[in-house]
Amino acid sequence: MSAESLVAEARSQVDDVDLGPVHAWKRANPGGLAVGTMPIYVPRPLIEAVGALPVAIFGGGDQVDIIRGDSYFQSYICHIPRSTLELALGGRLDCLDAMIFPSICDVIRNLGGMWRLLFPEKLSVYLDLPQTFDLAVGGRFFAHELHRIASLLEAAGARPLNDEALVAAIRVENVRRAALERVDALRRAEPWRAPASEVYLLARLGGLLPAAEHTRWLEDYLTAAQGRAARPVDNVRVVLVGAFCEQPPLGLLRTLEKAGCDIIEDDLQLGLRTIEGPIDLREGEDPVFSLARSWIERGGATASRYIGDDEKGRALVERVRTLGADGVVFAAASFCDPALLDQPMQEAALARAKIPYTTLKFAENTGQFQVVREQAGAFSDAVKLWGIA
């Protein structure tokens, strides 16, 4: 299949707010639970190990009109909780047997609370991610949380968790992560063959599929993209930062590309990339603790992770330099506290390092991109001509 056909099929599945791929999985796996997970990070292998399908929920994007969802929230917060509730109240998430709300921000915490009230018949779990990175404290706590979630899923009808199944699921997840890294490497080296707007769709599809199936998609895309006829374009190389939860419309990514920006790295779909490198399994260690330890030891610097002793923005500066990027585009969802509270410190670090950046905001249903095109076009021209923004 051509890269274009794979991307088109991935888009149709990602855009399907009725969760067609999840219904298909449930038909093929009678009795299996579908477990919705809100951004950013929920350990997917744990869910697969109990015979369930983890389903990443990113709201309604630009596919749904918000009518009832708005009535549950004040106006000055982001969009994703409204559209997620809109989908749920309209019955479009009925195929989900449970929901997990990881601790990102107050908005997700409140959404989890509302879920319990609105859908008391469904399992609803709040996942506290540790903000203490001492293994004996945060690691132990996180492993305890994961055991608790596995027990709750078992009570809801999933298989009991056992070490063998979890080790197998982690190994399959590591194969997927290696495939995703190969796609990312192609995007970094030859973005004209694997543009970010395509890689985004292929990565996001993984939130709806078992890891093994997603790996096949990634490998097929990699083969097709490597072999496609494409010529290098004189674009600037940018890192996109801030869109790790509510996702921008695809049109925004395409607009940035058309305006001369090759997005060689981003934090879209951060959940699949939160742990840097493979999940580290160790002989004789409880594999649940291996999951927790990998997050503690290898979790990337994100806005939802407490950074106490280090300087905010240092990791971003290092990443820009390692990748040979020309600059940074900050793109946060409007009213996203974690992204927007981090941004000034990251901007200051970039300014000290003399790395150009530009800043924009979006909502998942933003429909007009002319301003973005002009701003990104001016940014890429200035960086190309003078090396500054």
Ligand code: SF4
């Ligand atoms: S977009 Fe930002 S503020 Fe909104 S739920 Fe996500 S992390 Fe929280």
